[in-house]
Amino acid sequence: MRWAALGAAAALALLASVTLGPAGIPLGELTQSDIVWNLRAPRAILAFLVGGSLGVAGAGLQALVRNPLADPFLLGLSGGAGLGAVVALATHLSGPWALPLAAFAGALGALALVYRMGLVAGAALDPRILLLGGVAVGAFAAAITTAIVSLADAAELRNAFLWLWGGLSAASWDTVLVLALYAPLPLVVLFAAARPLDLLALGEEPARYLGADVERVKRRVYIAASLLTAAAVAVSGVIGFVGLVVPHIARLTWGHRHRALLPAAFIGGGALLVLADTLARTVVAPRELPVGVVTALVGVPVFALLLRRWTIA
Amino acid sequence: MSAAILRLHEVTYRYPAAPRDAVAGVSLTVRPGEFHAVLGPNGSGKTTLVRLALGALAPAAGAVEVVERSARAWRPRDLARVVGVVPQREDNLFPQRVRETVLLGRYPHLSLWGAERPEDHAAVERALAACDAAHLARRWLWTLSGGEYQRVRVARALAQEPRLLVLDEPGVSLDLRHEMELFELVRGLADRSRLGIVMITHHVNLAARYADSVLLLAEGRPAGAGAPANVLTRETIERVFSWPVAIQVLDGRPQMIPLRQSKEEPA
């Protein structure tokens, strides 16, 4: 029943995203409109993929580090992505894909660094060090980025920060295709780790005795969640709040078992971001709000409502 | 004589940068239906022994075999179908019902993508019944008493349908009745279900009453192994535990009574 409701919510959000917009296209003309086909449709799908990726990455990460406050952007990836983007702009890298690729490379660099920091006793990952290392690496990358921007001549470097807080403006069928080809692998890895993540909630030693290959699970979940987040940042900048709160909202209805929670976080995160992006495009038309602002403004009341219902029940 | 489920032979292990061996030259053989108790003062290597037995650590010397295969060679999932462990501590990060937490024990039997099958739920029911916890199935974990919670944890280990059950100090923080019930339960599992049992415990007297065999460790070395009456002598206990005791026999089993020690009188 609740799956049907979630699916309906997602479908409605997608429909709204394609029908509504500042360009004011009448319903009858939707299917012929170039704007709808080439701008709104890929943007809606991209929002769904990015929101879903962030939701699942957040849920996986919260289970991995056993901390409900974990957010995908605590891993230092956004700092690395910003640094990559700024370096690309400063060195005048050309090509329409220069910025996202450089941001992705920067995020991967941060991932490798934090991973290395998190390795203790040879091969074991310590999730607490992953969190702390992520914050440290992110801050370090941000500092270098700021230094480059303040020292360099080009005015466009200051606008690099605008991109980082950007949003889904760069959505096109090309971008959707790339993400649609890239995301399934880390998503499948995360979904496959659903039961071991349930076991991990008991502690690493008990999980191991119940049959989970704990080190392998930690590695895979961390890398898969990071890869999803890195792609999301490269394509749409830092969209906060989704990765942190969507898993909690999903838990209120689906509980803690990850076999249900992860898919729910994916669909829920996707629907939330699509809705937020639609609002971002329409609420102050012809202007547009940064989508991260809207995810917070929409997500918090929804979360508060559900929380109230849960504490009363 | 049936084949050993667990066999440790002269195992030795030292933690990195430790001054002495945590375990040195310890042997233990567990067959179906046998209840082995591992005793010893704090720091005598009991938990390390469990980790070695389950392949979590690699011994520097000696061999560890589970069902005649080296413990290190077992994949965690396969090993969990043979050995069920009730560790000393576990976390409770979020609210769960009893049935859900016992169902976690079915993990080693589930396929990667498949859902739980009727036989999995049946195994859960059997495990709960064996632990006299069937009536708790729908309760939330945080509403259980200490004794009930321990029984549920044993049920989870039983849901794995293991041949060997390892319990690490399960009686800590249980009151008299609940600790007795736990020992009764474990004895029953050894007798009726033919499980092999290894239990680490501080309760020397209950171990002496219930266990078939006792392994006494002192600073990582075996201070005695075998029938309780043979191992738990006054001299041995006083030497290992550094405290004067008197021994009395109950039901053919030695029971130690710690003596008061005043500073003026010689020990």
Place this chain on the structure above:
Amino acid sequence: MRRLLLVALLCVACRPATDRAAAPAGPITVADAAGRAVALAAPARRVVSLLPSFTELLFAMGAGDRVVGRTAWCDYPPAALAVPSVGDGMPPNVEAVAARRPDLVLLYHSGANVTAAEQLAGLGIPAVLLRLDRLEDLGPAARVIGRLTGRVAQAESLAAAMDTLAATKPPTPSPQSLVFIVWDNPPIVIGHGSYLDRLAALAGARNVFADVAAPSAQVSLETIAARDPDWVAVLSDSAAPPAFAARREWRAVRAVREGRFLNLPGSLFGRPGPRSGAAVRQLRARLEAAP
């Protein structure tokens, strides 16, 4: 000794006549844009200009030889490049400015610059903050600078030209429309009331985002596509299409598909200054040349 006297007399004789005639005797006081009263004992001889527009104005009114410091962005006229730079000016490097030993510093009126002005005043260096956001600000700014440098007549003729430009009624908008793209991801456009918007209007083009009251605003790409401007204007010194023209989502905008870009050199179009009139003429010519 006599040779020295002769040289001194020659120097005195060679001072530009107009300068001597126009220079008012006695202290010069101005109230600047921040409401601060600034007094100079005599016309400034060592000026540090912290805004490219001020640098252009100084050179245009013949006070270029008095400019002893400029920002890294001051690139016009070419003679300005010979003046030592005191940094990018955002925020002003007070030490570098003071090291030029100026007797006048001209700053753009902004919050950060008020602090810098106070610091300079604390060092005994007169600092004047001037507003220069719109076309209308050019005339008053020129007049103040003229008084401060003793180039009142030259400043007056400059100011008169700029006032006329600012007062010009825009011609009936040609059917040509345009959009100014400042940044592509996210799309940032120039709205109503900003300097570029005025230039476009004076050149006879219609800014499709004239309904947006802010000088710059983030908009959706689909809005740009829906409003279908004839031209996409970008500030660029090169003639090549901007990088975002190659991106697939931007091809939803007809002007991008058809390659109809107006590349406006930043130095000429990016800031109000004495060449604003030339900028308008150039833009109008570009619009009339192409269909």
